[in-house]
Amino acid sequence: MILSNIYIALLAYLIDKIFGEFPFLKHPIIYIGDIITFFEEKFYKDSVKRGLLLVLFVLSVVSFFVFAIYFYLQLLAPALYIVLSAFLASMFLAHRMLFDAVSEILYATNKKELLSQLVSRDTQNLNESDIYKASIETYAENLNDGVIAPLFYLLLFGLPGIILYKTINTMDSMVGYRNERYEKFGKAAALLDDFVNFIPARITALLIMAVAKQKHLFSFYKNGSLHESPNAGHPITAMALVLGIKLGGNTAYFGVMKEKAFFGKGREEINANDLQTMLQFAKKIDKTIIGFLILLAIIAFILNKGYLS
Template identity: 65%
Template sequence: MTNILIALFAYFIDRVFGEFRFIKHPIIIIGEIITYFEEKFYKNSILGGLLLVLFVLSLVSFISISIYLYLGEMPDAVNIVISSLIASMFLAHKMLYDSVKEVLVSPNKREVISMLVSRDTEGMNESDIYKASIETYAENLSDGVIAPLFYLTLFGLPGIIIYKAINTMDSMVGYRNQRYENYGKAAAILDDIANYIPARLTAILIMTLFKQKDVFSFYKDGKKHDSPNAGHPITAMALGLGISLGGDTYYFGELKKKPYFGIGRKEIEEEDVRKALSIRSKIDATVAISLLTLTFVFIKLL
């Protein structure tokens, strides 16, 4: 039950305050650990990447479990407050929402979207920019919100920290290019495994909030994505908005053929982004009701 309360408080701390800019973000520290290992021991092989994963997870697990055990010796109220504050730093709904919303209000939309996506942005028109914004919001609802909450609820503070370490490794080395094709493979596979359930839960949540009759209809297009996970929340968002996302996209100067997700119009408008962002308050309510219900069930069982 403690994990559930921590998840609830952490979510709303992030909702209200977002990042604590006066301290060094723990994700940055994890990134520095990954960079340190790469600088010292990089080897263009699957084994080299596996050693990276083992090193990072061993170190992060030791630190996070030590913190968890230390806080466990404190009074329950103190443990919950401090754990909630720490856990909130591994959630990113406020930052994600604000970043995507900035695309709508900025006079230089192309510059803003370039900070959120890895695709080429120089030749984007407004429809392309809005499409990238919606895809970013949908995909990151999974690995920035639902997945961290999922692992926090199941495994406590170590769960959310270890998950974000896995996710950070993938975001730094999980690329299919000359340097990381082999070195990043273990990190990419582990991230795929870690996100398998949360990505589908996110898709079901999006479908439910948009009142889609068949909440599993996202799977048909979602499975077409290169990633075994990312396509599902993206397709769910497309179906909810009545648009088509995906399609051919330029990366590093090369055109990548991509399928479409959803069955609606392909010209994406500003209002579509606003509608995508509008489910934030419904997500807040769903998280609160779900976690409070779980708390009530645990109290009854005890």
């Protein structure tokens, strides 16, 4: 079955690259968000246990529908199973959307407004350097959350893997905040998200370093470990090292300034050229991912003697 997962991952990635979002379809993440919102509105309590119930409830509901669809697709002809699975899986990948969103900030006049749709930090008082810095950080971090980690779980566990990963990721993005309302209620979701991103985040950082042909591939690790998240700091640091800049630093969230470490080495002042350089580098990452998936597909084809599993 893992051979089929490779074909599905390659096709799903290409679908996302070519088409991006499908405006005529309500995105599955919205439905997942609705389930999370339903539980929060009906059963919210400032309690770690209630937050754990949220996680169990959401994963149970999503798993019911996901495995029903998954088992139905397996009844189809192998080629049709792969095509339909890839179409569904592509909606849980976001490299095209991420790249386009960050590119738009580079040329837009309403940079703060666009950035506010991508990040949780306060954007009202950001200067241009802060805007470009936040754009680079959000690409690096979401390269993991929206691309590498979903592909990782798709390759290992097929369609259920990618959907359940994005369910966990969505819970964290909605309730995994350290503030008065979510400190306890969102703790289980945040810890689970940390757990499932542990390996993919480090793969993402290594990918960034390898594509840039950095001599010391693991040089991101020490600095990246300074981030309050056990995972986010690694791809951010890797990107900072590749670009020769410093990312991070004190950042305002919900009106409160939070002390954050710096990641990387170099200039603290970030300019449009840095963001442009990162976007060009992102195209190299895109080609590398495609090349890797094609290589895996060729190997899978050979191992399978030309027949779909």
